[in-house]
Amino acid sequence: MNILVTGGAGYIGSHVVKQLLETTSYTIVVLDNLSTGSHQTLDSLGKVRDFKFIELDLKEFDSVNMILKENNIDTILHFAASIVVPESVENPLKYYLNNTVNTTNLINCAVENKVNKFIFSSTAAVYGEPTYLPLNGVDEEFLTKPINPYGMSKLMSEKVLEDTAKACSDFKYIIFRYFNVAGADVNYEDEQLKPRIGQSFPNATHLIKIASECACGKREKMAIFGNDFNTKDGTGVRDYIHVDDLANAHIKAMEYLENNSSDVFNIGYGQGYSVKEVIETMQTVTSVKFTVNSAPRRAGDPAALISDNTKIKTKMNWKPKYNNLELICKSSFEWEKR
Numbered sequence: 001m002n003i004l005v006t007g008g009a010g011y012i013g014s015h016v017v018k019q020l021l022e023t024t025s026y027t028i029v030v031l032d033n034l035s036t037g038s039h040q041t042l043d044s045l046g047k048v049r050d051f052k053f054i055e056l057d058l059k060e061f062d063s064v065n066m067i068l069k070e071n072n073i074d075t076i077l078h079f080a081a082s083i084v085v086p087e088s089v090e091n092p093l094k095y096y097l098n099n100t101v102n103t104t105n106l107i108n109c110a111v112e113n114k115v116n117k118f119i120f121s122s123t124a125a126v127y128g129e130p131t132y133l134p135l136n137g138v139d140e141e142f143l144t145k146p147i148n149p150y151g152m153s154k155l156m157s158e159k160v161l162e163d164t165a166k167a168c169s170d171f172k173y174i175i176f177r178y179f180n181v182a183g184a185d186v187n188y189e190d191e192q193l194k195p196r197i198g199q200s201f202p203n204a205t206h207l208i209k210i211a212s213e214c215a216c217g218k219r220e221k222m223a224i225f226g227n228d229f230n231t232k233d234g235t236g237v238r239d240y241i242h243v244d245d246l247a248n249a250h251i252k253a254m255e256y257l258e259n260n261s262s263d264v265f266n267i268g269y270g271q272g273y274s275v276k277e278v279i280e281t282m283q284t285v286t287s288v289k290f291t292v293n294s295a296p297r298r299a300g301d302p303a304a305l306i307s308d309n310t311k312i313k314t315k316m317n318w319k320p321k322y323n324n325l326e327l328i329c330k331s332s333f334e335w336e337k338r
């Protein structure tokens, strides 16, 4: 198989590329504009085994088409996207162009070049701010109602995929709606746990990344956004999933599509931790008691968002290996130190 990975130098894409290089003999072509991805990540991946890298922005439609043709691509894993929620509110067109328009063109090129498998990274942000949280978490049938252009740009891309697959019988897709992805490369051969790749995105807003920066001394302090939510300790509750478990689902998805039809899957552990619990865990595993203040709620933050992951576990037989908040925090911290 010849696989194209867009955004393969980024956080999630690079973990998938790592697993593809380690566990398959497929030919891998990584396409990335290096706006947030890095050469260091590509260098680390190159030590696993050879792959082809093309520096290109997906808005170069003709070049994208040519790349699919010349490399005889049969599967696309599409990660390249803009992902900062507040920025999407300030600059929605960037999100509709980078995410929805570029994805639509990529799908068009895929159909033209008879690429028959397309794996798409979507987000739990498509569910917006649920008015209630079902006992077992949010399942894939839950109302989709994004509350920001980021979530909407992803939901619109989902619709383009669904409609295209309905019209083209040999085009299949898997949509993954990610919950809160965190942690870094678990290096099996090294008991010291030294991640080779991780999240390098500048000015990150994610909780575990920020807590790791505090534990490393890169940041003086952090704040808890809201302590008056209707949750176990008043702080926001989320479903944190280790990036290597998430990456593994993408490898499974390619096998799954051989004998099954297109589908959408939530991906999370189905288990919630509060902001306080996450910060305490980070402080415990690193033995660093950094300063934590209280701050008002962040606009648009739901009290709790937890996945119902029954579908991916039963239909795709996905078996997570790193459902352990300590390991997630520790690997994130070790990466941050590097």
Ligand code: UD1
Residues within 6 Å of the ligand: 083, 084, 085, 086, 123, 124, 125, 150, 178, 179, 180, 181, 205, 206, 207, 208, 210, 222, 223, 224, 225, 226, 235, 236, 237, 238, 275, 298, 301
């Ligand atoms: C994040 C992403 C969203 C993505 C979703 C699912 C942002 C703003 N949101 O959502 O794009 O679709 O994951 O993968 O990038 N918190 C603090 N202090 C901090 C940082 C966060 O208290 O300094 C709290 C938040 O209020 C929230 C929780 O920690 O309750 C998690 O926040 P975050 O890591 O930013 O993720 P989400 O906003 O849930």
